[in-house]
Amino acid sequence: MVIDSEKTIEDEKLPIMRHSAAHVMAEAVLSIFPDAKFGIGPAIENGFYYDFELPRSLNPDDLLLIETKMAEIIAADMPFVRQEVDKEEAQRLFAHQPYKLELIDEVPDEKVSIYRQGSFVDLCRGPHVDSTGEIGAFKLVSIAGAYWRGDEHRPMLQRIYGVAFDTKEALVAHLKNLEESSRYDHRRLGRELDLFSIHDEAGPGLVHWHPKGAVIRRVIEDFWKDEHIKRGYDIVYTPHLAKLDLWKTSGHWEFYRDYLYSPMEIEGQEYIVKPMNCLGHILIYKTKLHSYRELPLRYAELGTVYRYERSGVLHGLSRVRGFTQDDAHIFCRFDQLEDEVVGVLDLALFMIDTFGFENYQVLLSTRPQKYAGTIQVWEEATKTLSQALTRRGVAYVIDPGEGVFYGPKIDIKFKTAQGRGWQGTTIQVDFNLPQRFNVTYIGEDGQEHLVAMVHRTVLGSMERFLASLIEYYRGAFPVWLAPVQVMVIPVADRHLDYAHKLEAEFKSEGVRVKVDDRSERVNLKIRRAQLDKIPYMLVVGDKEIASSTVSVRLHNSEQLSSLSVESFKETISRVIANKVKDLKL
Numbered sequence: 001m002v003i004d005s006e007k008t009i010e011d012e013k014l015p016i017m018r019h020s021a022a023h024v025m026a027e028a029v030l031s032i033f034p035d036a037k038f039g040i041g042p043a044i045e046n047g048f049y050y051d052f053e054l055p056r057s058l059n060p061d062d063l064l065l066i067e068t069k070m071a072e073i074i075a076a077d078m079p080f081v082r083q084e085v086d087k088e089e090a091q092r093l094f095a096h097q098p099y100k101l102e103l104i105d106e107v108p109d110e111k112v113s114i115y116r117q118g119s120f121v122d123l124c125r126g127p128h129v130d131s132t133g134e135i136g137a138f139k140l141v142s143i144a145g146a147y148w149r150g151d152e153h154r155p156m157l158q159r160i161y162g163v164a165f166d167t168k169e170a171l172v173a174h175l176k177n178l179e180e181s182s183r184y185d186h187r188r189l190g191r192e193l194d195l196f197s198i199h200d201e202a203g204p205g206l207v208h209w210h211p212k213g214a215v216i217r218r219v220i221e222d223f224w225k226d227e228h229i230k231r232g233y234d235i236v237y238t239p240h241l242a243k244l245d246l247w248k249t250s251g252h253w254e255f256y257r258d259y260l261y262s263p264m265e266i267e268g269q270e271y272i273v274k275p276m277n278c279l280g281h282i283l284i285y286k287t288k289l290h291s292y293r294e295l296p297l298r299y300a301e302l303g304t305v306y307r308y309e310r311s312g313v314l315h316g317l318s319r320v321r322g323f324t325q326d327d328a329h330i331f332c333r334f335d336q337l338e339d340e341v342v343g344v345l346d347l348a349l350f351m352i353d354t355f356g357f358e359n360y361q362v363l364l365s366t367r368p369q370k371y372a373g374t375i376q377v378w379e380e381a382t383k384t385l386s387q388a389l390t391r392r393g394v395a396y397v398i399d400p401g402e403g404v405f406y407g408p409k410i411d412i413k414f415k416t417a418q419g420r421g422w423q424g425t426t427i428q429v430d431f432n433l434p435q436r437f438n439v440t441y442i443g444e445d446g447q448e449h450l451v452a453m454v455h456r457t458v459l460g461s462m463e464r465f466l467a468s469l470i471e472y473y474r475g476a477f478p479v480w481l482a483p484v485q486v487m488v489i490p491v492a493d494r495h496l497d498y499a500h501k502l503e504a505e506f507k508s509e510g511v512r513v514k515v516d517d518r519s520e521r522v523n524l525k526i527r528r529a530q531l532d533k534i535p536y537m538l539v540v541g542d543k544e545i546a547s548s549t550v551s552v553r554l555h556n557s558e559q560l561s562s563l564s565v566e567s568f569k570e571t572i573s574r575v576i577a578n579k580v581k582d583l584k585l
């Protein structure tokens with residue numbers, strides 16, 4: 001297992017070059033649209049963008065034209081010249097640029113800096129490359145709408161995205177990678193493999209799991225529950241609605257109101273759908289007095305929660321409005337905290353390994369500027385988390401000031417082959433809720449003490465986790481997760497009986513098996529099963545029936561030798577039970 005503890009630090013020169021390319025793009029746009037109004041044009045990962053207000057919508061042909069203009073400006077090798085001017089002069093220079101005027105107003109200093117290349121001038125802090133000739137290989141990749149300053153009450157501008165690299169080779173490699181990622185995008189594969197859908201009629205960000213997607217989810221949930229029970233968790237269930245007053249006591253109504261849905265009235269009382277499972281678990285805990293001997297208590301729930309996300313940020317399964325967290329809350333004494341965190345780390349690493357993620361990054365987030373509790377208690381808890389990480393031998397990086405206001409946390413991010421990161425495990429200490437709800441235990445001294453409370457999720461949510469599995473495995477799931485594990489393919493109709501006999505036999509062993517009984521050519525059936533990424537295809541004809549064998553094919557077209565029915569049955573049962581990742585038998 002690879003532990004990736006390095007935060008990727010991009011070459012510092014690249015962002016400067018990319019931002020300079022944004023200036024060149026702005027100049028090119030102005031030459032085509034003399035009335036263009038400019039927003040901002042920063043460097044971003046792999047490239048840059050610039051926001052424009054234009055007299056009409058851009059189309060892909062415009063991008064080609066802008067690219068051509070940019071190439072001319074780059075070939076002319078114009079120097080970038082910095083100049084400092086008083087605000088008044090800047091206001092004159094940008095008199096027809098309302099967005100720039102707004103930015104100038106906000107500069108606290110007397111002077112602002114501007115940059116010129118040729119006759120083009122832009123308001124900018126810099127730095128830039130020395131001249132346009134230093135801009136490397138670039139390409140404009142897309143157009144999107146973007147509100148000025150991300151505010152939906154301000155005008156919608158047109159954003160042009162570009163990518164830029166030092167060399168042509170690096171650009172080509174990146175574009176190829178982009179194309180691959182889109183081919184393996186979970187939204188696309190989810191549709192092709194018939195796993196889930198999202199409907200306008202039902203509302204954006206609300207996921208419908210189809211039978212095949214639901215099989216994967218059930219397998220994950222069963223595994224998850226068994227593993228939690230083995231590790232001393234109690235499974236609980238809590239309702240989807242609760243009185244608004246509860247969320248006022250917790251502080252959620254005050255701090256997270258933007259993410260909560262509006263209250264609904266029931267018999268004169270206001271209720272909301274739950275954004276988190278924590279409070280239900282606290283209520284269960286508080287139904288009894290607990291002595292120090294009973295702790296730790298670990299309540300686990302596959303709890304469905306609802307949070308408001310703007311429709312603009314919703315994305316397939318990875319950013320949704322309703323999702324099921326694999327949640328748990330641990331109530332313990334402070335002297336048990338380190339052991340508990342080690343226990344959660346053990347469980348998380350075991351799960352990550354079982355699901356086959358080989359690359360991940362661990363972050364420890366520390367005290368932010370606004371926080372609940374005392375500095376002393378924060379320092380102790382942060383130290384406990386780092387000691388737990390060290391004890392478990394996990395390499396991590398500190399993410400300074402990124403803790404939530406109520407406590408420090410550990411995050412584990414999975415990475416895909418394309419280098420994309422997925423938020424997975426979170427282990428979060430909480431100094432806020434135990435106090436607000438007076439969550440206590442009776443100590444050895446006979447006195448009441450506040451518990452140490454840990455919120456934790458291992459996989460994140462069922463929705464986001466499925467998205468990461470789809471993209472990580474490109475839809476070709478390990479056998480134990482595959483919705484259909486075996487497709488029996490009879491060569492001709494006279495082999496159907498044998499095929500169905502095998503189906504019944506495998507099914508009784510708990511194998512998810514189907515027969516392709518269409519009257520189609522074998523090659524067509526094989527092709528279908530490959531597209532569905534079914535791990536094993538068993539082709540059966542006269543020869544196989546005579547010898548009680550099956551001819552095994554993998555979805556990647558690899559042909560394995562014939563196996564006796566008995567030995568295939570025995571092998572696949574073992575592969576499923578052991579959650580083996582490799583398809584080879």
Ligand SMILES: [Zn+2]
Pocket residue numbers: 019020023115123124125126127128
């Ligand atoms: Zn600039």
Ligand SMILES: [Zn+2]
Pocket residue numbers: 276277278329455456
């Ligand atoms: Zn919680």
